[in-house]
Amino acid sequence: MKEEITELLPRLRRFAYSLTGSLSDADDLLQNTVERLLTRDMPDDADLTKWAFRVCRNVWIDECRARKVRRDAAEHPELTDGQVINGEHQTTKEIEWHRVDAAMAKLPQDQRQIISLVAIQGMPYKIVAEILEVPKGTVMSRLARARAALSEALTPATMRTDS
Known part of the structure; x- marks a missing residue:
């Protein structure tokens, strides 16, 4: 499976870039995607390529949600632990x-x-x-x-x- 993932890397990186619009963010997304691919069990009936792209997309969605939470916390410090961020x-x-x-x-x-x-x-x-x-x-x-x-x-x- 590691060899198949290695072959997918260029395609996954292009996909990550299309999602993020930034090379550095795409590289981070690719790294997080590969980490998940290697640490999670692939479903028995799944095609590796489809599963890898789905994992990449889901990791990006999680990152977008996390960024929104961080942005909201920065814009509304009254909702945090009482710390004034800016x-x-x-x-x-x-x-x-x-x-x-x-x-x-x-x-x-x-x-x-x-x-x-x-x-x-x-x-x-x-x-x-x-x-x-x-x-x-x-x-x-x-x-x-x-x-x-x-x-x-x-x-x-x-x-x-x-x-």
């Missing part, structure tokens, strides 16, 4: 939240309610109209005015004078 990014995010909060506070209450229900809570216009007991068109026009007001409040003064 203090500058966190500080910038907090400043932006404060700017948005301040801009939201300046909106009239009817617009603030609409933007909260539609943009923050993700509710459909029809449901928001029912909650606030106003026509759907009123929801849409208040939302448009609220978005325009927020955009104006959040756009730096230097950019507003250039237009």
Whole structure:
């Protein structure tokens, strides 16, 4: 079986490269694939070539999932053990939240309610109209005015004078 795997290596490497788009990632994927091929028992009814490519694909899927978990942990340090991974990014995010909060506070209450229900809570216009007991068109026009007001409040003064 080791000889057959050795013959498959160039094809597996090309496949790994097609999955990853990077030579170094492809080499890592190929190494992990070969390791699994050598340490796991091949199913009795499996064709080695098909099984090897399936293992390679599955190893890549596992790697993509692991990368997503690591990326999410880096982007949302509040979900980790309380460690701040990127203090500058966190500080910038907090400043932006404060700017948005301040801009939201300046909106009239009817617009603030609409933007909260539609943009923050993700509710459909029809449901928001029912909650606030106003026509759907009123929801849409208040939302448009609220978005325009927020955009104006959040756009730096230097950019507003250039237009």
